Amino acid sequence: MEPPRTAQDPAAVNNFKRSGYGLTDVGRKRKSNEDAYFFDDGLGLYIVGDGMGGHAAGEIASQEAVETVYGVVKRGLPNLRPLVAPPDEAMVRAAFRVMESSIQAATYMVFSMAEMDRGKSGMGTTVSALLILGDFAITAQVGDSRIYRARGGAVEQLTEDHTLIAWQIKQGLITQDEALRSPHRNVITRAVGNRDYVQVDTGLVELQKGDRFLLCSDGLHGYLKDEDVCPTVAIGQEGAVRRFIDLANERGGKDNITAILVEID
Numbered sequence: 687m688e689p690p691r692t693a694q695d696p697a698a699v700n701n702f703k704r705s706g707y708g709l710t711d712v713g714r715k716r717k718s719n720e721d722a723y724f725f726d727d728g729l730g731l732y733i734v735g736d737g738m739g740g741h742a743a744g745e746i747a748s749q750e751a752v753e754t755v756y757g758v759v760k761r762g763l764p765n766l767r768p769l770v771a772p773p774d775e776a777m778v779r780a781a782f783r784v785m786e787s788s789i790q791a792a793t794y795m796v797f798s799m800a801e802m803d804r805g806k807s808g809m810g811t812t813v814s815a816l817l818i819l820g821d822f823a824i825t826a827q828v829g830d831s832r833i834y835r836a837r838g839g840a841v842e843q844l845t846e847d848h849t850l851i852a853w854q855i856k857q858g859l860i861t862q863d864e865a866l867r868s869p870h871r872n873v874i875t876r877a878v879g880n881r882d883y884v885q886v887d888t889g890l891v892e893l894q895k896g897d898r899f900l901l902c903s904d905g906l907h908g909y910l911k912d913e914d915v916c917p918t919v920a921i922g923q924e925g926a927v928r929r930f931i932d933l934a935n936e937r938g939g940k941d942n943i944t945a946i947l948v949e950i951d
Contacts, residue, residue, distance in 0.1 A: 700770075700820075700821050702818070702821065702895065702951065704727055704818045704950055704951075705727050705948070705949050705951075706725035706727055706732050706923075706946055706949075707725075707923040707924050707927050707946070707947055708723045708734075708901075708927065708944070708945060708946035709927050709928065709931055709944070710722075710942065710943065710945075711934075711935070711939075711942070711943045711944075712942055712943075713905055713934070713935065713939040713941050713943050714939030715939060715940045716940075716941065718745060719745065719942045720736065720737035720738065720744030720745045720748055721734070721736050721737065721748060721903050721942040722735045722737065722748035722749045722751070722752045722811075722944075723735070723901075723944050723946055724752045724753070724755075724756050725946050725948075726756070729759065730818030731756065731759055731815070731816070731817050732817075732899070732901055732946050732948050733755055733756065733813065733816075733901070734812075734813075734815075734831045734902060734903055734945075734946060735747075735749075735751050735752045735811045735813050735814075735831070735878075735903075736811060736812040736829065736831050736903040736905070736944070737749075737751075737811040738809065738877065739800075739806060739808055739810065743805070743806040743808075744810075746806065746809065747799075747806075747878070747879050748811040748812075750796055750799065751789075751792035751795070751796055751811045751813055751878050751879065752792075754788065754791050754792040755788040755789060755792050755813060755815055758784070758787055758791050759784060759785065759815075762784035762788070763784070765784075766780055766784065766819060768819055768820025768821070769781070769820040769821060770821050770822075771821060778890055781824045782824065782888040784817075785817060785824055785826035785886070786826065786888060788815070788826075789813055789815070789828055789878060790884070790886065792878050793828075793881075793882065793883060793884045794882055794883075795879075796809065796810060796811065796879025797880070797882045798882075799879075800879065809879060809880070810874075810877035811829070811879060812831040812874070812877060812878065812903070812904075813826070813828050813829060814826075814831040814833050814845060814901050815827075815901075816899055816901060816948060818893070818948075821893050822890055822893060823891045823893060823899070824891075825844050825845060825888065826887070826888050827845040827846065827848075827886070827887040827888075827889075828877060828878050828885075828886055828887070829847075829874055829877050829878065830874055830904050831845075831901070831902065831903045831904065831944075832844075832845050832847070832900075832901070832907050833845045833899060833900070833901050834907075834915055835897060835898070835900075836897070836898040836899075836915050836916050836919045837896065837897050837898075839916055841912050841915040844889060844891060844899075845887065846887060848874060848876035848877075848887075849872075849873060849874055849875060850873040850874075851873070893950050894950070895950065897949075897950040898919040898948065898950070899947070899948040899950075900915060900930070900945060900947055901945070901946040902930070902944060902945045902946070903941070903942060903943065903944040903945075905934060905939075905940075905941035905942045905944065906931070906944065906945050908934075908940075908941065909933065909934045909937040909938060910930075914933065918933070919947060926947050927945050927947050930943075930945045930947075
């Protein structure tokens with residue numbers, strides 16, 4: 687009888703193929719693009735950042751954050767093993783720590799840059815990151831960029847927006863309809879870089895063949911309806927990303943638009 691496979695056994699991993707494709711667009715209203723993105727199929731790492739701050743500070747914040755997250759995760763990956771079901775809790779915690787540490791490092795980097803240059807005071811960025819680790823994905827989130835999963839014709843938002851509106855809805859203070867008309871729609875309650883520490887949300891997602899993950903800035907999801915996601919990802923990777931950007935521009939394009947689509951096969 688063959689012995690059971692464990693999380694320490696590389697043969698237990700399904701070895702899902704992952705592939706990503708991303709694009710960013712300035713949109714129809716902005717003169718500069720303060721979004722940044724990164725993906726590396728070899729590492730299984732995918733990141734979107736949406737910067738904020740005047741005098742190109744948002745552009746600097748998002749790019750520095752994305753590069754810092756990449757660097758820290760790349761250095762931390764050799765200490766992690768692929769996750770299989772049931773996932774090893776110690777390894778899950780270790781993976782969470784790597785992702786959290788990468789965003790904390792980005793926070794300290796961006797904050798320090800702003801401290802050295804008063805013209806960039808208050809600059810910051812959102813960060814949404816996805817790391818594929820064996821049969822699971824780790825999500826890490828600060829701000830209001832988002833990660834969606836499309837599976838079997840259904841779409842699920844995997845991240846929680848760190849915004850005043852989201853908090854008010856969660857507390858039952860306003861309705862979804864009232865949120866659409868609120869003057870506080872763009873107030874972010876958590877960002878990378880506006881102070882030297884930030885709380886990072888992390889999550890664990892078990893993969894299935896055919897899963898599609900969409901990482902995007904609010905320049906896309908502000909115009910996106912849940913029913914748009916599955917038919918669009920079905921187009922195929924590059925075509926789907928271009929369609930998402932076109933959709934946001936067709937519906938107003940008032941902000942920078944960034945999307946990465948990750949396919950699991």
